[in-house]
Amino acid sequence: MLRFAAVVAVALAFAGPAAACAHPRTSLNYLQGQVMCPTCHTTLDMSDSQAAQQIKGFIAKRVAECWTAKQIESALVANYGQGILAAPSHKGFDLLAWWLPIAGVLVGALLLAFGVWHWSRRREPEEPDEPPASGLDEETERRLDDLLTRFD
């Protein structure tokens, strides 16, 4: 009985961590691209510095404990500040970093569209709605028409 209890205890001890996270909710690979190395100012996947290795170890451990990407990022922000994240947050002044490029692209597209429209308008041959007036009175015009018909 004692032996059985010991076997169960050992089995539980080994099974425990695995059972705690059978399906990791994020991966080290994903987070390496989202988190900065604080000393080298590149993302973790681009760095092999000691500081980067420490953070990679921290992330790997938390992934194995089934933490979500958001939880891991929050823990890192609590330690290192907002600058540890590669992407700026979606609130406050940081919002500018998200909206300025979109606004830039929109303004650029509008300017381009306006330029194309303006250019195409200038190149279109101008077709007058009515033939231009000759400036002659009706009698002269009639006589001119008669003369021209003789040459037809």
Added chain:
Amino acid sequence: MTRRLKATAQLVALASVAGLLALLVWSVVHQQHAPGVGSMAPAFTLRRLEGTGSVSLASYRGKPVVLNFWASWCEPCKTEAAVLERDWTSYRSRGVVFLGVDYHDLGSDARRFVSAHALTFPMLEDGSGNVTSRYGISQVPETYVLNRQGRVVAHLRGPITDPGFAGEFRDAIVKAAA
């Protein structure tokens, strides 16, 4: 109409270039440089690594201060730690204050480092590196020695265990305490 539009577009382009130039100048002007010898050490208030509360550099005005920047992932910091602790125990009776500033580090690893090396002088955390950057720290360990007025007496860029620094470090403490 077309001429006015063209002028507006040129004005917008000029304003954009001027804005980018201004940004460049601002970033160059606001670049952090290490305070030189004789200049005032940048003031700061940092949280204690262990326990609660914070410590401000200003509270040590009137005392010589050794400001050591380190991190748990830094290899040379490990060999330096024992020497710093030994010097702290020998100089503290003469009123010299030692402060450790842990930067760009995980709090848990830093606390483990302090415990493993039995460090007893006050440790502060600068996870974001805001204070550290104001001291122009580019690598750890680096150590500043400040005099009673808070002015920089020495800045050692490397471990104080370095043969070239050992004498300089002690001379700086003596000078700062004078």
